[in-house]
Amino acid sequence: VDVVPTEFSVEESDRGSDFTAVDQDTTVNATAVIHTHKACEMQREECIYNLIPKVRVEPVKPERYRSKYDPNVQPTGTTFGVCGKTKLEGANLGSAQRYEKPASARGFGRLPAKPDPKGFIRKGERSASATAVVSKKPGKFTYSGQTRPPVVKKDDKPIMGLKSAKNFVTANAVETILAVPGYRAHAKNEPPQYMTKEDYGQVPRYLSQVKDEIERENSMIEEFVRQNHNLMEDDGRDRVEPMDERERLALVDALKSKWDHVNAKYQKLCHNVVFDTLGKVRRKETLEKELTQLEKDIQLLEKGHVVVSQNNDRY
Template identity: 35%
Template structure:
């Protein structure tokens, strides 16, 4: 009866009633997430307020089980294990921290290295001549030559030495000297080992090695000769022989008794009999 009393809506009206329950942005946004006019404007950012800085209510006591100690001290690796309100075991030193905050090591754009800031400029030659002419005087003079300290070139009116004539034929003289000259001995770059002084002989170090080996062998022979020879075999006395025979007979009797007691058993109905049988 309840089903018959429920009104039956057309298919188109049912789809329209379901779509009216959605929000407007979702209604116009297609299912394949394409561009929609409701998604053009970005949402406003949510600013989360920053909480206040935490400040401990307890005074500045030394931290419990602190491991911040400088190396090379006689203190243990951790201090204030009991949590007592005492000062630091090792006092803080200057610049002994985790470093400056981020951004404090950046260079200052207004402070930069300028030209000739850490060195002086080289003065010019004119300035040196005016201020310090003694620095240009050479400390050591060269030997006098024809042009410097030797009188200079000949004067204009000075006559040269005349009638200096030779009859030597330099072409023929050079040819004769070249023919009669001994050839130059070039050094041999390849070393000839066949012409060595010790070629074909036993090297000296081998004689030394042989002497060392002979000395070691002689020392070993002396040690062996000085030591007393140990007795490897000795005859048994009559008492030792009889005691050994008695021991062997007693052992044989024990083994034979155990063997005769178990070797004829054919019915092994207990674990003990089975174990004793396995021994023989």
């Protein structure tokens, strides 16, 4: 920071005290201090002493730490590789005693010193024992069931020179002449005998079926006409029957639940003071009419004795 020297001037203070001016020697001393400070800064940046090579002190490397305990000893309380052993609480408990790892965990995470490049695992090598085809020698065939008769051996020789005195041509002709003619010969040479049939002189079966169908249709038509005639006669007089008590109570409960549902809708609409639209007015009138009709029906059914008319009249 450059400080520019200035002359100190004395002004009068509010108290009215008078101060004397600073001496000229004080101003000169301040200027000299500032120049000395600048010279020191320049000396730090550019100095001939900086050309002297500095001596580099190499740090002393301490010796490598080696534990006084055996590195082959398992950590205290470890449970690695103790599966199936009686040592349930872990290895090396209580003291740093040497404990050898089992053979199953001795080489865990370590590679052999010199791996063989030709000794890699082939495809299906580990599962060869499970998928290997077991070759069995063929055994003797044993069968206790019924067998066919033995065939003629290839070295058997039939008896040659046997002759028969039968004349097959004459024998066949005699058998054909003496044979009884069959049914086809009779049917071909003789005309059909209709009088010998089982259904001769009887009504054919298809005519009986047609007659039964006609009678069934006629009976259905007569029944339909009779029912229509009875309905027409019953229309002239009232047919009345009492309502079942269970049906009446169930109907009353259903009407009351219906009244509660409609009344809930009506109560939600009643808080409106102004019905400014035609839809609101019609909705309110519809709910009022429905509530009035439900109340009338409930009062009618609660009288106790209800008679139902088949002519859609209410009593």
